[in-house]
Amino acid sequence: MKNKDMTMAMKNSISDVLETMFFLSLDFSNDLDILELWDTGKDPIIAAKLSFSGPLSGYAVFCIPKKSALSITADFMGKDEQAISDDQINGTVKEIINMIMGNTFSLYDPEAVFDLGVPELLGFHDFIKDLSDSEKRFSIVVEALENYLAFQMNIKNA
Amino acid sequence: MAYNILIVDDSTPMRAVIKKIVKASGFNVGQFFEAINGLEAMEVLNHEWIDLALIDYNMPDMNGLELVEEMNKHDDLNSIPAVMITTEGSKERVEQFMAKGVIDYIKKPFTPEQIKQKLKYIMGETEDEEQRYDNGDEEFDF
Numbered sequence: 001m002k003n004k005d006m007t008m009a010m011k012n013s014i015s016d017v018l019e020t021m022f023f024l025s026l027d028f029s030n031d032l033d034i035l036e037l038w039d040t041g042k043d044p045i046i047a048a049k050l051s052f053s054g055p056l057s058g059y060a061v062f063c064i065p066k067k068s069a070l071s072i073t074a075d076f077m078g079k080d081e082q083a084i085s086d087d088q089i090n091g092t093v094k095e096i097i098n099m100i101m102g103n104t105f106s107l108y109d110p111e112a113v114f115d116l117g118v119p120e121l122l123g124f125h126d127f128i129k130d131l132s133d134s135e136k137r138f139s140i141v142v143e144a145l146e147n148y149l150a151f152q153m154n155i156k157n158a
Numbered sequence: 159m160a161y162n163i164l165i166v167d168d169s170t171p172m173r174a175v176i177k178k179i180v181k182a183s184g185f186n187v188g189q190f191f192e193a194i195n196g197l198e199a200m201e202v203l204n205h206e207w208i209d210l211a212l213i214d215y216n217m218p219d220m221n222g223l224e225l226v227e228e229m230n231k232h233d234d235l236n237s238i239p240a241v242m243i244t245t246e247g248s249k250e251r252v253e254q255f256m257a258k259g260v261i262d263y264i265k266k267p268f269t270p271e272q273i274k275q276k277l278k279y280i281m282g283e284t285e286d287e288e289q290r291y292d293n294g295d296e297e298f299d300f
Contacts, residue, residue, distance in 0.1 A: 021267040077174050091169045098216060099266045102245020106265075113250045118168075118218045 003138070006153070009108035010100075010140055014151060017099045018144065022072050026144040034139055037148040038065060046090065047127035048097045052105070054114035058136075058155040061127055062097040068145045069093050094119035100151065160188035161281060162207055166199040166225065167192075167214035167243070176212060176243070176273070183274035185281075196220025200228055203235050210281065212264075215244035215255075226258045239280055243268075 011028060018024040038045055047063040064072075066089065073092040074081045098119050105114040136155040141148055163180060167173045173192050180187060191206055193199035195217045202208070211229075215222040222242050229235040242255045242263040255263055262280055264273060 017267045020269060073171060077171050078178060088171050092171045095169045095172050099245050102216075102247075103267065106245075106247040110248060111250070113248050114246065116216055116246070118216065 006104075006108055007138055007140070009104045010138060010151065010153065012107055013100050013103040014140060014142060016103055017096065018142070018149075021099065022076055022096070024072070024144045026142045026149075029141045029143050029148065032141045032148070034063075034141065034150045034152065037141065037150060043067060045124050045127075046093050047122040047124060048090075048093045048119050049122045049127075050094075050097045050101050050119045051117035052101060052114050054105070055109070055112045056114070056155050057157050058153065059117075060097060060101050060151065060153045061122065062093065062100070062149070062151050063124075063127055064093060064096075064149045065147050068147045068149065071145055072096075090121055094121070097151075101153075104153075160186045161209040162188045162191065164191045164193065164199060164202055164206075164208045164211045166194075166196065166211065166217070166222070168194045168217045169214070172214070179270045179273045180212075180277065182270060183277065185274070185277050196222070196225030196228065199225055203229065203232075203238070208238055210277075211238055211240045213240055213242055215242050215246065223255065223258060223260075226255075226260055230259055241276065241280060 015026070018026055044066040045063050046066050046069050047061055049059055049061050051059040069089045069092060070081050070084055073084050073089045076092055077084070077088065098116065102116055105112065138153045140151045142151070165173050165176050167176070177190055191202045191208065193202050197220045199211070199213070213222040213225055220228070222244070226240050229238065229240065236259065239261040240259065242260045243266060244251070244263055245266045247265045252263060262276060264276055
């Protein structure tokens with residue numbers, strides 16, 4: 001597996017999904033440590049995890065401050081933020097990781113078949129534990145909505 | 159003719175967005191029905207007249223492909239056009255969809271215009287094959 005190709009596929013996928021479906025303007029931020037991105041005491045973070053198997057297996061994690069997730073969900077659904085439920089926010093966060101990972105694998109190798117699991121929500125402490133849980137990791141931080149969104153793919157059979 | 163459309167997706171926001179796009183596309187919709195997985199979709203299909211099913215592939219309990227396989231077992235359901243909505247676009251996966259009788263697929267992320275063109279093509283409102291895979295640069299307010 002070529003690290004550079006996977007990183008590029010992830011970045012292109014993140015742009016495709018967040019710009020096409022969620023109308024976000026974003027910048028990629030290099031050299032940021034995911035664990036130091038947010039003041040979690042002030043701003044709750046939502047994290048979602050998606051397992052995958054196929055030519056590569058492992059899982060991906062996406063985390064986003066709740067207030068950014070609320071804003072994205074409201075725009076996505078065309079509703080006021082006050083009308084958005086936690087269930088809808090969580091559904092949007094899970095949908096984002098699902099789309100980004102499916103699209104990443106299509107871009108990385110259009111011939112390969114990957115099986116994606118069903119996205120699940122993680123507590124932030126589980127997220128931190130999962131961050132360093134495998135040998136091969138790709139982390140990408142994106143700046144959008146005046147905050148940071150973070151993605152990490154952990155590969156177990158690289 | 160007004161079409162009854164079933165949207166099957168475990169994501170509440172995604173069902174809402176697909177519904178909004180279909181409405182905004184000017185497509186002649188009779189009624190929308192929704193289900194959160196294949197099992198619930200079968201309940202709807204057994205009780206309602208459905209002209210078109212838009213089905214997410216990746217769902218818990220019964221995924222999109224399993225739902226199409228289940229529909230194929232029933233003479234009154236196997237002729238309903240089923241469109242798979244998926245993040246996965248590998249050739250092998252698409253061939254798997256088509257082999258099971260899926261009439262077409264929509265790859266996420268999608269634009270409203272892509273959905274509009276697909277639906278028109280599938281329901282025979284355009285015969286322009288090129289429009290089927292048009293990426294839809296046209297401005298589309300929904």
